Amino acid sequence: MGDSAYSFSLTTFSRTGKLLQIEYALNAVANGRTSLGICAKDGVVIATDKKLSSTLVDLDQVSKIQKINEGSGFVYSGLGPDYRVLVRKARKSSQSYHLQYREHKPVSQLVKSTASVMQEYTQSGGVRPFGVSLLVAGVDADKSPRLYQVDPSGAYFAWKATAVGKNYINAKNFLEKRYQDDMELEDAIHTALLTLREGFEGEMTKDNIEVGVVSQADGKFRALTPDQIQDYLDETS
């Protein structure tokens, strides 16, 4: 990537030892729409709001939550176009893993390779870091549910519950109060919806949020349909 004319890194150290482009990329993430995730003892849930600029947008065909392989899914906060690049690379790497090993790429491996790509863009010539933080939900090879956050720097962390994007500090405080280690997936989904509602401008409906779940039982990631979301919304109110 990058032209030979730009064979030098654009992300360089400042006098104080900081990589400013990465910090600025994190600011771009903090301006994005909120996303959050909760890791329960028997599954993982990720959720985000889907509000778009105009009622003219055909929301049915838009989704931020993307399945990467059978057992893993992504959601993001930040720049949408950058996210699509990462989704595509993650899907290709999953297929390539499957071609070689005839097994689904475990979520921890997927996170490592995606994070590695993000790190490359902080060091390669002629490119800027990705302006997204990813939340990755999956069930790992040892059948344990996992939630990871991957930042523009390429650093990744496993979380019990986390939020990124606008209002993430309030969301994380809310999650910290409500999280319990023995939480089940159904509780986690309810908590996720309540947390999302906290910072939501306007009325939260089945059509302006997205929820993705993966349960330990079947190890398959799926995005909930609006009707399924409505059922959960009815239960929480």
Add this chain to the structure above:
Amino acid sequence: MSRDSNYDHHISIFSPQGRLYQMEYAFKAASSASGLTGISLRGKDSCVVVTQKKVPDRLMDPQSVSHIFTITPQIGCLATGMIADCKAQIQRMRYEAADFQFKYGYGIPVHVLAKRIADIAQVNTQSASMRPLATVCMLVGVDDERGPQVFKVDCAGHYLPFFGTASGAKEQEAMNYLEKKVEEMKDYDADQTVRTAIMCLGSVLGSDFRGSEVEVAMVEGKTGRFTVLTEEEIDAHLSFIADSDA
């Protein structure tokens, strides 16, 4: 040198607030460069694109001045912004569509082409060596499975499906006009779709126009081809609109 953050205005790197100035400037160029407004709309089984036709000089051949392009016989595109950048993007779209047809043996669906072009546009916002193109494209076509589709692809690499949308100088006013009609638009037949698009343009420009001052193109039905309307056909619609207002 890039840590000076004075370069964030020159190439595609982040500003301290996390913004991409080059991308924002590309948007500005795309809306104000040509001064034109473009509108696209979808009805029950057809989609339409409409834009102004401003021929800068009377000596110019009017047929060579157009912002509406055919990508495949089934897919058309209205490209607003700097015309040279528009043409470059259109050429790439035609290539991608032809390559898809060659590899897979069937015509590229609108949403696949929109995503492909959007992904290509995104590269210019992340790589310093090329600037983003100052174009906003609206792709229209009728999909086998999904019906009429309108996709807007912008300088940043965003692409979204719309019921109706606009780009260019009077984008916001046009979107406001369309938002009021969004529910009824879903049931419009071909003629209603065309007329609403023309009326929207007339409303935001605040003046009437003749058939030679607008370009209109549409795709009708699943087997429909992307066709550019002739001046006579446009005049017929304009008369119908004038009569129903009077």
